Amino acid sequence: MNLIGLLTMVKRENLRTIKIINQVIWPPIISSLLYIFIFGFSLGANFEVGDVSYLVFLVPGLIMMNIIMTSYEESSSSLFLGKFINYIQELLISPLSYIEIVLGFLFGSILRSAVLSSLIFIVFKIFIEVSIYSYLLYVFFLFFVSLFFACVGLIVALWAEEFDNLAILNTFFITPLLFFGGVFHSIKLLPEIFQKLSLMNPLFYMIDGFRYSILGESDFNVIYSVLIVFVLAVLAFFYAVYLFKKGYKLKS
Amino acid sequence: MKALSINNLHKSYKNLKAVDGVNFEMEEGDFFGFLGPNGAGKTTTINCIVGLANFSHGDIKVFGKDVKADYREARKFIGLAPQEYNFDPYLKIADVLIYQAGYYGIKKKDAMPKVNELLKQFRLEAKGDVDYRKLSGGMKRRLALARALVHNPKLLILDEPTAGVDVELRLELHNYLRKINKEGVTILLTSHYIEEVEKLCNKVAIIHKGKLIANDHTSKLMEKLDSGHTEITIDKKIKPKKIEFVEFNENKIIIWNHGKDKLKDVFKYIQLQNRTIVDVKAVKDSLQDIFLRLTK
Numbered sequence: 001m002n003l004i005g006l007l008t009m010v011k012r013e014n015l016r017t018i019k020i021i022n023q024v025i026w027p028p029i030i031s032s033l034l035y036i037f038i039f040g041f042s043l044g045a046n047f048e049v050g051d052v053s054y055l056v057f058l059v060p061g062l063i064m065m066n067i068i069m070t071s072y073e074e075s076s077s078s079l080f081l082g083k084f085i086n087y088i089q090e091l092l093i094s095p096l097s098y099i100e101i102v103l104g105f106l107f108g109s110i111l112r113s114a115v116l117s118s119l120i121f122i123v124f125k126i127f128i129e130v131s132i133y134s135y136l137l138y139v140f141f142l143f144f145v146s147l148f149f150a151c152v153g154l155i156v157a158l159w160a161e162e163f164d165n166l167a168i169l170n171t172f173f174i175t176p177l178l179f180f181g182g183v184f185h186s187i188k189l190l191p192e193i194f195q196k197l198s199l200m201n202p203l204f205y206m207i208d209g210f211r212y213s214i215l216g217e218s219d220f221n222v223i224y225s226v227l228i229v230f231v232l233a234v235l236a237f238f239y240a241v242y243l244f245k246k247g248y249k250l251k252s
Numbered sequence: 253m254k255a256l257s258i259n260n261l262h263k264s265y266k267n268l269k270a271v272d273g274v275n276f277e278m279e280e281g282d283f284f285g286f287l288g289p290n291g292a293g294k295t296t297t298i299n300c301i302v303g304l305a306n307f308s309h310g311d312i313k314v315f316g317k318d319v320k321a322d323y324r325e326a327r328k329f330i331g332l333a334p335q336e337y338n339f340d341p342y343l344k345i346a347d348v349l350i351y352q353a354g355y356y357g358i359k360k361k362d363a364m365p366k367v368n369e370l371l372k373q374f375r376l377e378a379k380g381d382v383d384y385r386k387l388s389g390g391m392k393r394r395l396a397l398a399r400a401l402v403h404n405p406k407l408l409i410l411d412e413p414t415a416g417v418d419v420e421l422r423l424e425l426h427n428y429l430r431k432i433n434k435e436g437v438t439i440l441l442t443s444h445y446i447e448e449v450e451k452l453c454n455k456v457a458i459i460h461k462g463k464l465i466a467n468d469h470t471s472k473l474m475e476k477l478d479s480g481h482t483e484i485t486i487d488k489k490i491k492p493k494k495i496e497f498v499e500f501n502e503n504k505i506i507i508w509n510h511g512k513d514k515l516k517d518v519f520k521y522i523q524l525q526n527r528t529i530v531d532v533k534a535v536k537d538s539l540q541d542i543f544l545r546l547t548k
Binding site for chain 2: 004009011012016081085091092093094096097251252
């Protein structure tokens with residue numbers, strides 16, 4: 001295994017995050033705070049979901065929303081830019097295996113998500129009394145949801161021909177599924193038909209499982225959420241590796 | 253051991269055969285010129301060697317390692333300076349080299365002596381902390397070469413390394429390439445400057461429409477394909493006459509070496525036309541003449 005090569009890739013991804021920190025770290029923190037102030041402190045001040053206040057209920061959903069967005073955007077934009085400017089060739093001709101190249105991008109994404117989610121959690125802690133119920137599940141969902149969306153980002157970046165293509169998945173799939181997946185609401189508050197439809201949304205299990213790791217409460221059995229997230233992440237990882245190995249839209 | 257062996261390489265893009273059954277070998281220590289007109293298949297062949305193109309048939313070995321089955325080992329031997337600049341936009345000049353070494357499994361502290369040596373060699377020391385976009389064309393060319401060398405490759409592949417470079421820098425690069433070749437680095441060079449290949453390379457291959465049409469020692473190839481000519485200058489314009497391998501051009505007559513036996517006929521004709529010979533000289537073909545003739 002080319003461990004130094006892999007670490008160099010991760011270092012390079014982190015350097016990229018630092019260089020564009022005003023685009024990728026501060027804005028999600030500010031927007032999360034705005035959500036908390038507007039939906040939590042004003043609209044949801046006297047409203048409870050289950051045993052917790054709406055303000056506390058929002059915390060896991062908002063953090064998960066940023067984990068999903070960040071991991072997708074980091075890997076997709078990094079790889080697409082690499083294809084666009086051709087510096088991906090530096091990696092493709094190096095003695096890094098295809099798995100190592102994929103892991104390099106993924107670890108970069110997961111690290112960025114981890115840093116961002118931690119920062120958001122710390123900022124929330126200043127205003128809201130909230131703590132983590134299960135650190136193990138917190139880390140599990142953070143890692144595997146990031147892994148899944150980072151893989152999706154790589155797959156979309158491989159397929160994309162233009163920068164605009166990267167936004168398609170984000171705009172038409174991720175954002176609607178996030179909002180319907182329970183970032184701002186418990187599906188128990190929905191009519192039965194919409195509750196059933198929500199169960200078909202994979203992002204619901206990510207948000208609901210992560211909410212359990214912080215609040216100890218969830219709409220659905222967390223074991224199923226763990227299994228679904230794990231299976232999705234593993235499938236996406238192998239598909240991304242397969243495409244890299246094949247050289248899909250990377251090699252002529 | 254062969255530094256590079258390419259056996260029956262085929263590569264197609266939809267209906268276009270970009271490389272069609274190419275075979276050649278490079279010995280360790282060779283300085284190998286790889287020539288061909290635009291679109292002949294040079295860069296495609298290089299891309300197949302380094303892993304930037306998938307190929308359908310054939311096999312390629314670098315120092316005995318198959319570039320498909322044993323791609324990681326094969327790639328350790330190769331350094332590539334591509335035709336187009338493809339530097340990472342987030343890295344400073346020194347970092348371009350440090351990160352490149354990292355991808356090849358070399359720790360920063362172990363890479364630094366080589367990085368500093370290359371920055372000095374290519375007069376980029378003062379630019380170590382600069383963004384590559386601020387470099388001139390010549391500096392970018394030197395950086396591409398430095399990047400290709402930072403992990404001490406045994407096979408250096410240079411795709412048009414002196415394109416857009418001024419004469420002074422070109423000569424400087426030639427000297428450096430000669431030096432590292434003498435030190436043991438095997439070099440595969442493609443260039444549009446055929447005199448560059450003629451001057452530097454001990455072996456030459458010419459590819460045309462995806463097929464290898466010549467492959468030999470530079471001197472042997474020039475000897476074998478020599479169609480040098482004898483140029484006769486006469487005092488006045490002469491009416492052209494149809495003689496095989498002979499060309500009439502105003503007051504000059506060119507007799508190609510293949511038509512040496514026609515000299516007697518030409519002299520006879522000059523005499524018949526009452527012309528006086530002013531000058532006779534033998535002209536040897538350059539590699540460029542041979543290249544143009546083969547790829548016509």
